[in-house]
Amino acid sequence: GAGVSQSPSNKVTEKGKDVELRCDPISGHTALYWYRQSLGQGLEFLIYFQGNSAPDKSGLPSDRFSAERTGGSVSTLTIQRTQQEDSAVYLCASSLAGGEGYEQYFGPGTRLTVT
């Protein structure tokens, strides 16, 4: 079946512009995560959505970052007034949290370059 998809795959933007990154999780997955991965680095947790619970935003690096998840499915990560240090690969993952369904399925990522 279809896996996690993300769009766009690549985004080049000028410093100061806003960007929106989209994630389509696997249908029926209640948990959705956003991570940031700089070149050669680990997975930096950004935000976590779980069902109807309030999202865990503890990883968002500044108030320029926000995310929403509409209807418990698609999620968008918005970065306002982008800075060069925002350049990274943004990964989305979803899972069937609970019971035996804990595997996280990652999307291919969006490579963001801020010039």
Added chain:
Amino acid sequence: GENVEQHPSTLSVQEGDSAVIKCTYSDSASNYFPWYKQELGKRPQLIIDIRSNVGEKKDQRIAVTLNKTAKHFSLHITETQPEDSAVYFCAASIQDRDDKIIFGKGTRLHILP
């Protein structure tokens, strides 16, 4: 909240030798411990996981061990092969609480010819 420490950050082993990556966690309530492998330019993928009701799990050349008392768990890869070269991430979570998965910072494994 939960904190996961992983070491070493980089590991080089000769092809055919074994590799061991170690992680510690802080929250004694954690009960699910997955390991993910990320090959160069690709997305992370689950390779093995272990739950707190067992101490060891094997899948071919890969094994994980868990010591709940010491709050540490390890990944063991035997008879390493070139395709094992990748970044490996350990993680911990508390099932049936908030289910949030916390990752370690990763170990870059190089298999030397």
